Amino acid sequence: MPEPLTTHTGVAAPLLRDNIDTDAIIPSREMKTTGKTGLAEGLFAGWRYLAPGTRDPDPSFVLNQPAYAGATILLGGSNFGCGSSREHAVWALAEFGIRAVIATSFAPIFFGNCVRNGICPAVLPPEAVAEIAAAAEAGSQVSLDVEAGTVSLADGRTWSFSLEAEARAMLTEGLDAIDLTLKLRDRIAAFHARDRAERPWIYLEEQA
Template identity: 60%
Template sequence: MSAAPFTRLTAVAAPLIRPNIDTDAIIPSREIKAVSKQGLAQGLFAGWRYTEVGGREPDPGFVLNDPAYAGAQILLGGVNFGCGSSREHAAWALAEYGFRVVIAPSFNPIFQGNCVRNGIVPVPAAPERIEALARAIAPNPQARRVCVDLATQTLAGPDGEESGFEIGAEAKEMLLHGLDAIDLTFKRRGEIEAFRAADAQRRPWAYL
């Protein structure tokens, strides 16, 4: 299993609405000290989150250090979110921190795929919709939460507005059931085994 299944989430949403947030901003290379998925949350947005390079003194002006947005599980981003290198560590860091959804006008395709494989729902939304969500949330982020329903593919904000969003059928299935790519393939195990049995009859020499 790649992550916990995702059906519906109502949570605090943190706005980080900047264009072209690349994977080196999400998790700087200096913060990647192991190949595992663990231990990356502290390095998430380290270049913006802390007052100095390599340090851990929180910058009070950064949204994730604002107590109003404590416990955020939804991130509001800008256009071309996750551009740059293909490092999967960016999705790992977001997931370990606790984010289950990133809402942005557009995503780098590799990053988008990495999100799906790690249980993060990439929700496309128009820039003006994201800006409106940020404004609606701002008076009281802990109370004025955002709801993402993957089953119905709807996004609802504290302003009462609800809108649909697009996601690929395969990505949706993986997220709804907490599957990785191998799990998804194994759902067709019966077909695979039937093909192998038939193929072994046709080409017995290939199975020696």
């Protein structure tokens, strides 16, 4: 199950590019597992390392720069997470320690994958993302309140973002899609009992 995310304050790394696709987030050559672990090293491998297949850090890439060591928030441009629907991209971000991605827009499937895996996808206007990036570059940490739907800086500047109630519940309570459904188990059981009484012919007889 994802770790619950209610509030978070951390270092934000500005990766202000549009159309960052899932193959950039986790190249296919780095997908050597079907599980959710063992992917962090491959995160942004095509940009993070000097040559394909190596682990020599490229000092020009933001996540390799000392100012952004331990970053837990990513700042992006428009259409973040476009491309294939591979959930490995979000798994790699989560294993690396990213708890939120703040961007001007997201690819819909990637947005949903973030929510299901405990990463908050926050949509803010371009000017807001630019302000937050400038503050992060100056050394300011960024705070996120999922329940309130706000992103803020230490100097008090605050921006609001929207999440549907279901997405907010999944993030703040650490639920995946199955957990969310099971919250309705009493209503499901009541429907099942009512339906069995009304349409008994569609149910197989239970064996003794």
